[in-house]
Amino acid sequence: MTLLHWHYPTEILVGENASSQLVSVCQTSSIQRPLFVIDSSLANTQAIQSILTACEEASLTTDIFDSFEGNPTGEQVESGNTAFLEGKHDGIIAIGGGSSLDIGKAIALVAQQKQSLWEFEDIGDNWKQADSTLIAPVIALPTTAGTGSEVGRASVITDTQSQCKRIIFHPKMLPTHVILDPTLTVDLPAHLTAATGLDALSHNLEAYCSPSYHPMAEAIAIEGMRLIKLYLPIAYTDGTNLQARTQMLIASSMGATAFQKGLGAMHALAHTLGARYNLHHGLLNAVLMPYVLCANRHYLHEKMQRLSHYLELEKEGFDGVLEWVLGLRKQLHVPHSLSELGINNQEQEVIASQALKDAAASGNPIHLSQEQYQAVFNFALNGKLDL
The missing domain is CATH 1.20.1090.10 (Dehydroquinate synthase-like - alpha domain)
Known part of the structure; x- marks a missing residue:
């Protein structure tokens, strides 16, 4: 299957086994120490292990963060922020359904900011409080065909205190690269x-x-x-x-x-x-x-x-x-x-x-x-x- 290369609304690579291009995409994005944000159910699958092995062989320093639910919470974003900072990561590779992509983008936005997550709720011009130079690049590989979070500038995160979902927004939350690989979705029930x-x-x-x-x-x-x-x-x-x-x-x-x-x-x-x-x-x-x-x-x-x-x-x-x-x-x-x-x-x-x-x-x-x-x-x- 021929790979298609699109740039709308961000750079999108589409096709069978397109995920094999991930190392090249990391190099293009100057990512050397990516934090993988992956659904826990996917972390040990053959497809993900192949991706991780390829990154290791390319001398990329990787860690995995998978401590989140299907409806990610503010507390789980904070845990991801800690993992990002402790690992001295310089980018996010989000693999999975909407929860992985949403929490990955939220970590990329907030981890290095002085403000807390909820200060970037999509109200008025809250997003302008962020230092855009501190937002980490995100590469998104969806394994479900649903949320479309890979081409979104926002994340939906649950506020457990008020029992409601809040939309976190910044234009630079949009992943720099998206890889749409159908082979990553074939095992979806x-x-x-x-x-x-x-x-x-x-x-x-x-x-x-x-x-x-x-x-x-x-x-x-x-x-x-x-x-x-x-x-x-x-x-x-x-x-x-x-x-x-x-x-x-x-x-x-x-x-x-x-x-x-x-x-x-x-x-x-x-x-x-x-x-x-x-x-x-x-x-x-x-x-x-x-x-x-x-x-x-x-x-x-x-x-x-x-x-x-x-x-x-x-x-x-x-x-x-x-x-x-x-x-x-x-x-x-x-x-x-x-x-x-x-x-x-x-x-x-x-x-x-x-x-x-x-x-x-x-x-x-x-x-x-x-x-x-x-x-x-x-x-x-x-x-x-x-x-």
């Missing part, structure tokens, strides 16, 4: 292929639906959804299909590129529920997707008409898109309701309040009140669509 793939869909879909004017991002989003429609069912059924795995990695990066246009209520609720229940972010987005679509239905008629045509759906307009989403979820064996994930209604008012305050809420097609967020949550909890 089918249920995680589904959850991460629908996370990629949620990014493209919410970006497309956002009322912000950004035609470039909107164009990326609709093509990302077309790729997901074609290739997610294949990757789910046959995880060894490298073409499907490659196209899903591309669609995932497209989603995170597109959502600079905005996200919405889907992510506002998923962030809130993920922080409180420590559930998989992509799975939450997958469950919430049709309920949030219905909440925005009256705004979306024209956009759904165009989308249904572009995706060549059997039915036109909003109903066609909703029918496709529901059918895809069913095909991928995704739960229909939040209650199936072990969520109950005991904290519904708090959940609605936090979702309303979440940074993603501002990109929703219409402004939803706390009462409306609570209603959407209850529809999703009970598996009832508000048609």
Whole structure:
């Protein structure tokens, strides 16, 4: 398979066994002492061991940091900062799903700064407090096709004190190099292929639906959804299909590129529920997707008409898109309701309040009140669509 070399929005190397180029990329980035930030479940796999061996043979000094969860916390970022400083590292190589990439980028931003992590929350111009010369370069190798964090300028980190997720932002958090290697994703189980793939869909879909004017991002989003429609069912059924795995990695990066246009209520609720229940972010987005679509239905008629045509759906307009989403979820064996994930209604008012305050809420097609967020949550909890 021919390697593709892209520079949008950062330098991206795409193709089978592209990870074999990592040493060369480190040398290009002047990284001699990288800290590997890797999901603990991946650290001992043959693929990762081969990467580490290649780095050692090239006389790179490496350490591994893997002490973090699927929803990384502020305390875990602090532990990573300590590992970075004690090892005298000069760069981050983040390998894994969104958690690895997010915490890797957060460590790169904060480890050498005087300020604490939360001082760089994406509010106003907080990011300008950072000394940009102290931000370490990041090379990202995603092993899931979901978050697209490899092309993002932010990290989502859980604040355990307030039980909410906070978005940490700086333009230079964007990895300098991204390696999209489908061979790193073939061992992903089918249920995680589904959850991460629908996370990629949620990014493209919410970006497309956002009322912000950004035609470039909107164009990326609709093509990302077309790729997901074609290739997610294949990757789910046959995880060894490298073409499907490659196209899903591309669609995932497209989603995170597109959502600079905005996200919405889907992510506002998923962030809130993920922080409180420590559930998989992509799975939450997958469950919430049709309920949030219905909440925005009256705004979306024209956009759904165009989308249904572009995706060549059997039915036109909003109903066609909703029918496709529901059918895809069913095909991928995704739960229909939040209650199936072990969520109950005991904290519904708090959940609605936090979702309303979440940074993603501002990109929703219409402004939803706390009462409306609570209603959407209850529809999703009970598996009832508000048609």
